[in-house]
Amino acid sequence: MSAAANSNGPTLLCIIGPPAVGKMTVGYEISRLTGMKVFHNHVAIEPVLRFFEFGTEPYARLVGEFRRRVLEEVAASDLPGLVFTFVQAFDVPADAAELESYVAPFRTRGGRVLFLELSASQEVRLRRNEGELRLAEKPSKRDLDWSRQNLLELDARFQLNSHSEFEGRPDYLRIDNTELSAAEVAKLTIDHFDLG
Incomplete structure (x- = not known):
C-alpha cells in the first residue's frame, strides 16, 4: 500500500526538523486545510516545565x-x-527509537x-525564533537571549536534519522551507501525501 492510499486507521503526520524551522506553523496550516488536529511538541513540554527543569529525569518521563x-x-x-511535531537528532539513535515509540500505535x-522533514537556513530560523505565534504557543521561548543561544548550541551539537538516507520513501517528504511560506509548504505536503 502506498503512503497516499487509504488505510484503516487515522493518519499521523510527523513534522520533524530543527528548532524554529516552522514545524508548528506548517502544522497549523495543514490543520486549517485538512481538519487534522495539531499536537506540537510544546503542548507536552510547557506544562511539565512548571514543575521540572528541562532534561531532568522526571521531565523526560512526564x-x-x-x-x-x-x-x-x-x-x-x-x-x-x-499532526505531531518533533525535533530529532539524527545522530542520536535514542531519538529515532523515541519517535518510533510515538508512531507505533498508528x-x-x-x-x-x-x-515531513523541514530544513531552513540558520539565519532564517533565528528570525523565526522570535515569531509571534511561536512566542504565544511556547512560553519557555520568550526569553529570547536564552532561546537564541539554545538554538545555536543545538545546531552545533547535533545533526538536526537528515542527509539522503530517506530519499525515495513514499512515506517521507523533505522540504527546504527557507524561502517558502507555511501555506506553500502545507500545500506541497497535502498534495504529495494526498491529505485533502
Missing part, C-alpha cells in the same frame, strides 16, 4: 508519557488524523504514518 498517551488515544479514535492499528 513529557514522554504525555505524548505517548495522547498518540495512543488518537490512534484508537475516529479522528481523521493528527502502525499497530493500520493507520498511515507519514514524515
